[in-house]
Amino acid sequence: MSAADVIATALIWIGAALILLAGIGVLRLPDVLTRANAATKATGLGLAVILAGVAIEIGTTRAAVVLGLAVLIQLLTSPVSGHVIGRAAYRSGAPLWEGTHTDDLATYYERTELDGPRD
Amino acid sequence: MTLLDPPLLAIAAAFLLALVRVLRGPSVADRAVAADVALYGAIAAIALLAVREGSEQLADVTLVATLLGFLATVALSLLVGRRGS
Numbered sequence: 001m002s003a004a005d006v007i008a009t010a011l012i013w014i015g016a017a018l019i020l021l022a023g024i025g026v027l028r029l030p031d032v033l034t035r036a037n038a039a040t041k042a043t044g045l046g047l048a049v050i051l052a053g054v055a056i057e058i059g060t061t062r063a064a065v066v067l068g069l070a071v072l073i074q075l076l077t078s079p080v081s082g083h084v085i086g087r088a089a090y091r092s093g094a095p096l097w098e099g100t101h102t103d104d105l106a107t108y109y110e111r112t113e114l115d116g117p118r119d
Numbered sequence: 120m121t122l123l124d125p126p127l128l129a130i131a132a133a134f135l136l137a138l139v140r141v142l143r144g145p146s147v148a149d150r151a152v153a154a155d156v157a158l159y160g161a162i163a164a165i166a167l168l169a170v171r172e173g174s175e176q177l178a179d180v181t182l183v184a185t186l187l188g189f190l191a192t193v194a195l196s197l198l199v200g201r202r203g204s
């Protein structure tokens with residue numbers, strides 16, 4: 001294996017580990033906002049790192065340009081989508097975790113709590 | 120390229136965990152977030168397939184799917200917000 005192969009493989013492994021973390025976080029964390037937090041950060045960076053590793057591994061200029069663009073778009077849009085879905089969830093009254101101790105938005109939005117068990 | 124198999128397994132595990140959250144809910148936003156994770160896992164798997172095949176065309180798929188995932192999330196969040204107001 002050349003040095004480029006080693007770097008690419010390491011990047012791909014790191015990215016896959018981050019995506020696995022996102023999957024665990026989405027399943028295990030207690031409410032929507034924490035789940036969106038885990039999902040956005042882990043998938044945003046994880047996918048970007050994997051795509052960078054793939055670009056190194058394929059090694060052609062065209063693949064590097066396309067995948068570099070994908071990485072850039074991913075890094076720009078993933079925080080935005082996380083913010084937007086969290087805001088919508090909060091405003092639609094998704095239940096917060098019992099351990100939540102500071103709710104700075106409480107004075108800005110009227111929330112109607114959803115009924116039904118929280119999971 | 121057997122070195123790509125463990126990452127693929129990790130991504131598949133993440134996909135299944137996210138699918139469990141999609142099925143369990145409880146709110147639409149939970150499902151949207153989990154479906155997002157599943158989609159990004161699928162994109163990563165496509166990227167690894169591109170490495171295995173040595174194919175540049177499959178790299179194009181990841182670019183389009185990334186944009187599509189963002190649009191889908193924003194549309195879903197509008198839907199969630201409208202239902203609550």
